[in-house]
Amino acid sequence: MTHAERPFSRLKLHCTLLLAALFLFITMPAAFAHAQDKVIIAYVFPRDRVLSPDEINARKLTRINYAFANIKDGEIVEGFPHDAENLAILNALKRDNPALRILVSVGGWTWSGNFSDAALTRQSRTRFIASAVRFLERYHLDGLDIDWEYPNQIGNGNTFRPEDKHNFTLLLAELRQRFDAEQKRLGRRLYTSIATGASQKFLDNTEMAKVQHYVDTINLMTYDFYVGGPTTGHDAPLFHNPADPKNVSADHSLDLYLQAEVSEKKIVLGLPFYGRSWGEVPNINNGLFQPGKAARGVHFSYPDLPNLLATGFARYWDQTASVPFLYNPSTQVFVTYEDPQSIARKCRYVRERHLAGVMFWEYSNDSTGILLDALHAGLQPPPDSNSGAD
Template sequence: MSTKLAAILGLMFVPVSVPAQGSHVESKPAVIGYVFPQNTILKPTDIDGHSLTRINYAFANIQGGRMVAGFSHDAENLAVLTTLRGANPSLKILVSVGGWLWSGGFSDVALTPQSRAVFIASVDDFLTRYDLDGLDIDWEYPGMTGAGHVFRSEDKANFTLLLKELRADFGRKQKRGGRRMILSIAAGASDEFLAHTEMREVQKYLDTVNLMSYDYYEPEGDKITGHHAPLFTNPADPKKISADASVLAFEAAGVPAAKIVLGVPFYGHVWGRVADKNHGLYQPGQPIPNAYSPYSVIVDEMKTGEFERFWDPAASEPYLYNAGKQIFVTYDDPESISAKCSFVLKQRLGGVMFWDYAGDPSGTLLGTINKQLGRATAAGKAVQ
């Protein structure tokens, strides 16, 4: 990971699956935000806890087979986040472990009953110490190298066993009078991820599958430009990819729609040296400095007047092109976020998640999500 209308459509959000093995399906769409402060210290005013149902704090690390704090101020930051539950008791605070750079320990952790037991005990200690509501597993990726990590063919079955044993452990603690713990994963939106996992079985132990339906195109790995988070597949797209196609693939793999949470990006990707053909879309390009660009930076760049915004009706996605500098930008904005929220409600998915909160300090995109999902504020009024 580098960071995702009821009133409008007149639809009621109804779960379409029955919880299994201790998992739980929410009756209303979730709004899940990944918070990634790294080595900075959060203030309570940095996060709008009323506009979220769940915060996934990123990232805990794995060392010596145990889950450990990842950054120097995790204790202070988690304390800040848990205080937000005072004003919004329905808010859940989770820790996400792993991520693109810190998934190297998962294959070893999941390998044997003994290694899984050690890891799960460390999870229990961590969640108790910081008064958290659950765990998000961000293994990138089982059975695949990811960012150069150790991987094994056994990862496929061991991923299932790790989640099954985590759910059983959470269930035992709940029966002994503890709170119900949430268990989720961040899932790669690709056929490769599905080929290396047993999602029909895995989903039984999860509350949500947070689908990373972004980064379909990235300057570092793709020699042509493209939408990095298209809602629908543009017939002209050489890769033929989209969030819609990924959702269908996960459903076909056995994941109920109500457990799939659609990921949206609060950032974009930038290519340089892109010729002015089709306004730069699906054209050869090259990575440039700061190719990963937060939404707030993209908005500021648009104010210069050097970029023209275009809308791809087939993909339901915007893009920018600077003809003078030959720069192409793929990103999400309020129009595309609104379309994705409409899709979530129409398909009766589990909700929306986004990476990451810091990408839009203005709250424009989060406000759009809440408005389009028809969520209410603490005062009981629809978010405007």
């Protein structure tokens, strides 16, 4: 190529790129054309099955956290036999949504027992982080979600120690440092996030004001407020109902985090895509905040819940807490759950409080896509948000 040819060639190249960009903008799906300023994170937990390529609507998500990888001998390892197949299927979803990011979540309630040892020393942390890099490269992933339940707490019979409080910070700081270096080598962004408890106890055992600087999002698990126990209650109330004996809500948890000097812009509000039930609940206050026997470990998928209305259940709306519940006076069964109305209200709350977005546990509990549709619609910026209209 001669010097005389270069200006013309560069101009032609610039025009070609401009036309290509314009074509993509015009033809891209509406979900992409209308910028999504809030993250929508889905936890996907297939366990021992292979995902179907068409069961996940990638266009309505910004991030998928694949659950769970395990920790063995201080290193991140596959949790289930079909992880390789499933991660390949999830990566293929980027054809429908190139902006989608796939992370692997390590730990969880069942597999958090080895975090304390992995975070204990500089050497053990280096070993853990090196295994994370290998895992991400092996499966072409975009980052790591740390789901340690919980530092300096026994959780599911886990090893824990007071040093966890500071070691949790060190683990995330060193992970971010290593990922920053790997990004330059790989030429792409690597994300870090954490799933966190919604209580003051979690904050007392961590250094969240420091931790927030090393993660892209803090996925606040504002659900499971009522798990088992002798009294019925809301699994994920948005606001506190004065009649609630446990005095819990997502709003209260957010205030605790803000008081701990955590930026709201890092916080992602957690939602449950399932229901929980109690039996032997007396017909007082439609079963809400009444004694009963919880069905431990029993989850209802959302498509099952509306069907209960045909079998004697009635739906009630707690105006104060902004969540629904079901009660059957004949069978004395109480059900707490999430529905499109409560999701819409929580999405409005996320926008009002300037949070980073929403995450939910977990995708397969919403096979109809009704809850995800409500979530996606609720987080869209108002159509006249840039026009100055009210």
